[in-house]
Amino acid sequence: MPIDWKDALGALKDSGAIPIDNTPDPDETTSPDISFMSEPLHVVIDRKGRKGKTATIIEGFAGSDKELEDLAKTLKQKLGTGGSARGGEILIQGDRKEDVKKILKELGFKVKG
Numbered sequence: 722m723p724i725d726w727k728d729a730l731g732a733l734k735d736s737g738a739i740p741i742d743n744t745p746d747p748d749e750t751t752s753p754d755i756s757f758m759s760e761p762l763h764v765v766i767d768r769k770g771r772k773g774k775t776a777t778i779i780e781g782f783a784g785s786d787k788e789l790e791d792l793a794k795t796l797k798q799k800l801g802t803g804g805s806a807r808g809g810e811i812l813i814q815g816d817r818k819e820d821v822k823k824i825l826k827e828l829g830f831k832v833k834g
Contacts, residue, residue: 764834777818779811
C-alpha cells in the first residue's frame with residue numbers, strides 16, 4: 722500500500738521535525754541594509770582587452786556578492802543584453818552608458834560618469 726504524502730508530512734510536523742510556520746514575527750523583520758546605495762557608482766565605457774568590442778562597466782559597488790549579482794541581473798533584463806558581475810564590478814555588453822545611468826538612478830543609486 723503506498724504511503725500518503727500528506728499523512729507523512731503531517732506526522733513530521735507533529736513530531737517537530739518540520740516547523741509548522743516559518744513566517745517571521747512582524748517585530749523580528751529587519752529592513753534590508755541599503756547603506757551600499759549611498760556610495761556613488763561610476764559608469765565607464767571600455768574597449769581594452771575585448772578585441773575592440775565595447776563594454777559598459779559599473780564600478781564602485783560596495784554591497785555583497787549576492788546583491789551585485791541581483792543588480793547585474795536586473796540591468797541585463799531591463800537592457801536586454803548580456804553581461805557579468807565579479808570583483809565588485811558589473812560588465813554590460815555594448816555602449817549602454819546612458820541607459821545604465823538612467824536605470825541605476827531609477828533604482829535609487831547615486832551615479833557618476
